[in-house]
Amino acid sequence: MFNVLWGGAFVVVNFALFLLCYRLFGRSGLYAWVGVATILANVQVVKTIEFGGIVMTLGNTIYATIFLATDLLNEKFGERAAKKAVWVGIFTLIASTVIMQMALVFEPHASNLAQPSLEAIFGLLPRLALGSLAAYFVSQLLDVKIFTMLKKAFPKPGQLWIRNNGSTAISQLLDTLVFCSIAFLGAAGFPLDVWWQIVLTTYGIKLIVSVASTPIIYWARGLRAPDT
Structure with a gap:
């Protein structure tokens, strides 16, 4: 129960810092956020937790905000x-x-x-980075392309939720499969049943965070930020 309650607070803090970063620094803040979130997501992902009786890795929340950042950039500044x-x-x-x-x-x-702590955290980074890089490259470019297509099909301001959730739901499914396959499939300590739990919970959490972020992207779009 503690992880569930703490997880809720964790999501709120991530969203709040994302909005603050954009409000203070505008478009440059979104680029900075993507850089910071990319590093933190790959550090957090080495930690597995039990959340509501299922096994999952950390990093899903802040990684989902990267999609939020690119969608906001696409919405306000273009592809x-x-x-x-x-x-x-x-x-x-x-x-x-x-x-x-x-x-x-x-x-x-x-x-x-x-040194032992650094090795424990960053020793896995090459494999995690390979999985993350492959997944990030494919899914993010797909997300940008789908968002652009949906923006043409559903151009009204009130239809932002379709553009945001539609592009993210599809691209993050691909992201999850690619990353978890490269980073964890066959790795020591990750038998197939645990791997499947990680895949399902990772995508599920990302999807939940994506839906929960819908009011955030509407809020961010209306903010008066620098260089916007």
């Missing part, structure tokens, strides 16, 4: 701005992976206590 955010996320993921793998190679001082 080109949204694609730029996708490339920002890809560069951030590659850069953080390369830098942290090099950092792990340094021989720690005898008094150092951080």
Whole structure:
């Protein structure tokens, strides 16, 4: 029960910080958010928790806000701005992976206590990064394309919920399958039944967060932010 209650607060905080980032920094804030969220999602995903009796990984909430950011960019600034955010996320993921793998190679001082913890968190990063990079690249570009198509089919301001939820529901299904297959399928500690639970719960949580984010994207669209 604690994880369920804490999870609700966790979602609220993620959404609040997303809105604050956009309100303070405008379009630049959305690009910055994509970069930060990409790193944090890949750090959080190494932690599995029990949520309502099912096994799931962390990282789903903040990862879902990346789709929220690209959809908001597409809505207000067009497809080109949204694609730029996708490339920002890809560069951030590659850069953080390369830098942290090099950092792990340094021989720690005898008094150092951080190395085992860093290895536990970032030692899995190459496989996670490969899965995340493949999933992110495919799903985000698909999300941008579907959002653009839906924007032409449902152009009214009040139909934003169709554009947002429609593009995210399809793209995040592909994202979940690609990422979980590369990152966890066949990995030690992740038997097939656990893998399936992670796939189902990951997509389920992403879908719930996507639906819950609908008022957030309407709210964000109406904010007076810098460079908007």
